Amino acid sequence: MAKTRRIVYWVxxxxxxxxxxxxxxxxxxxxEGKEALAPPYAWGIAELGYPVYILTIxxxxxxxxxxxxxxPRYPLLKEWAYAGMFFLFTGGIFSHLAAGDAWYESLPALFLLVLAAASWRFRPDDRRPLTR
Known part of the structure; x- marks a missing residue:
């Protein structure tokens, strides 16, 4: 089980x-732009109601x-990073839904959210805060 857990974590x-x-x-x-083969969030950020400078942030x-x-190390920093990712991806999902986009527009954010949850859940003990 430990080997499977490690593989799931790293993948x-x-x-x-x-x-x-x-x-x-x-x-x-x-x-930006469909012509540049950029992903939809780059050219559609204004359509979602956000200013373009939010892309840099x-x-x-x-x-x-x-x-x-x-x-390696810095488990508390990792915990904060995972929390930020949760807010980032759920915010992306709900932004698309609130803007009236088709449900499949939320799939990239949903996919990354699932990866973040799996990475967080299967992380080794040395990457968790307050482990004993």
């Missing part, structure tokens, strides 16, 4: 970190969150 954590880094870089660079937070969950 979900690497998948989550990859998604955070990929989307974070795109948001920081403000890759979210992009930086995503990169820092990916770094926090991948670095």
């Amino acid at each position: 979900s954590t690497i998948g989550l970190a990859s998604g955070l880094v990929g989307s974070g870089v795109q948001q920081i660079l403000r890759i 979210l992009g930086v937070w995503k990169l820092l969150g990916a770094l926090a969950i991948l670095l």
